[in-house]
Amino acid sequence: MLSNLSKRMRHAIQLMRHSFDTAYSVVRSTWNELYQQLVQWRERPSFDWNRAAAKRAEEQASRLLNEKVRQQGTVSSFRERGDTEFSAEEWRIIRQIQSSVRTANRNNITRTAAYARIYQSYPELHWALLAHMVSRNGGWSMTDLQGEWLPRIMSANHRLWTYRVLERSNALIFHDAYPQLLLYAASRRAGKSLFHLLPAFGVSAFMTPFWDGFWVQQTSSLLTTALIINEQNVIEGRVMRNPTYRAHVLNEWDFQLHGWLQMNQVIFPLGVPSPREEEAIPLVGLNLENFTDLDERIAFGEKLYALLFHTPHIYNQAVRFMRAAPHTGSRADYWPHRFVKQAIPPDRTELSVTYRAYSPALTDVWKDEPARQIEEGDWFIDERMYRHLQPISAPLQADMTSSHDRLWRETASLAGFIHPSKG
Structure with a gap:
């Protein structure tokens, strides 16, 4: 009993110290960013943004929206009206894409690899690289649930439901976005636009004008922003507002704890x-404060996009990582000096924060989820999302190397405090 109390006190002190360091780092980073914004805002470049193209896309989207309102149409009714208009060749393309999507949508590993393949074939599809890097982070979060620390903090049932939320979100975005990317590839091969086929895949009417515009003039930043808006709206109704997911995960205290402890980090290894290297490769990224807020997720995605493509060094090093490090879901993919894929021996009792922690490969700890029916319906029912169609700039402060290291030291201390007999 005394030993456990002593261990708990030790971990409590460590946790307080790490939490103070994290809070201090957040305040300092925020102040530095505000200061640099005041000093450098005139010299701070933003993405090339075609305002005329954005305006045309908005106007076309509004016309589609008005037509849908007049006809009381949905995604399914649009598809029904279009069925008879598709040629035999178009149906062949549709079925081929649907088959490819089903094959690649097996799990986080196959999705992440699919994004990388299509980006390397069509580098103008910026969203594909962004999706690849974010999907890697999704896989790391999934395996954290079965790794060394979170099983000592979260119950098995809550970890299972958290995995289901992450997996469902990952799968829904892929199911919606990957057909769009493949349809672009098919259009390139055919030498003509095939985006009139988008309704056959249940894609929101919101996306049609952006793909039409991209086919004429490749403004990658506008298309990427539209895809960010679209995919976050796809999961908003089907996951974030789903009563079952809210009850089991999103409203639970330990899910909220992720935001409080700065655990919702999305990182890009460089x-x-x-x-053989003891020194960590650098990381850049951002922390998402409120995962359940739609507008915050969209703004977060836009900032990540700007970060990834704005600075040549970050882009080049992130692409090097993508090509050299196959995605397994283990954090050993990027920090092998801190994480290992092998399970920790069961007789080890001391949980030091300096040794290499257990971070398993995803396929070793999670089975593939059976395919579930996708709820039909188009989220695009008004023009509220137009406000996100704005020029974006990269964040001035994005280094995450130290804060990511602190995150895992903090998590280890919290695990030791909750279960002192294991730490």
């Missing part, structure tokens, strides 16, 4: 890690 460079190629080596198991």
Whole structure:
């Protein structure tokens, strides 16, 4: 009993110290960013943004919206009206894309690889690289649930439901976005636009004008922003507002704890890690404060996009990592000096925060989820999302190397405090 109390006190002190360091780092980072914005805002470049193209897309989207309102149409009714208009060749393309999507939508590993393949074939599709990097982070979050620390903090049932939320979100976005990317590839091969086929895949009417415009003039930033808006709206109704997911995960205290402890980090590893190197490769990224807020998720995605493509060094090193480090879901993919894929021996009792922690490969700890029916319906019912169609700039402060290290030291201390007999 005394030993457990002593361990708990030790971990409590460590947790308080790490929490103070994190809070101090957040305040300092915020102040530095505000200061630099005041000093450098005139010199701070933003993405090339075609205002005329954005305006045309908005106007076309509004016309589609008005037509849908007049006809009381939905995604399904649009598809029914279009069925008879598709040629035999178009149906062949549709079925081929649907088959490819089903095959690649097996799990987080296959989705992440699919995004990388299509980006390397069509680098003008900026969203594909962004989706690849964010999907890697999704896989790391999934395996954290079965790794060394979170099983000591969260119950098995809550970890299972958290995995289901992450997996469902990951799968829904892929199911919606990947057909769009493949349809672009098919259009390139055919030498003509095939975007009139988008309704056959249940894609929101919101996306049609952006793909039509991209086919004429490749403004990658506008298309990427539209895809960010669309995909976050796709999961908003089907996951974030789903009563079952809200009851089991989104409203639970330990899910909220992720935001409080700065655990909702999305990181981009820069460079190629080596198991023989003791020094960590640098990380850049951002922290999402409120995962359940739609507008915040969209703004977060836009900032990540600007970060990834704005600075040549970040882009080049992130692409090097993508090509050199196959995605397994283990955090050892990027920091092998801090994480290992092998399970920790069961007789080890001391949980130091400096040794290499257990971070398993995803396929070793999670089975593939059976395919579930996708709820039909189009989220695009008004023009509220137009406000996100604005020029974006990269954040001035994005280094995450130290804060990511602190995150895992903090998590280890919290795990030791909750279960002192194991720490």
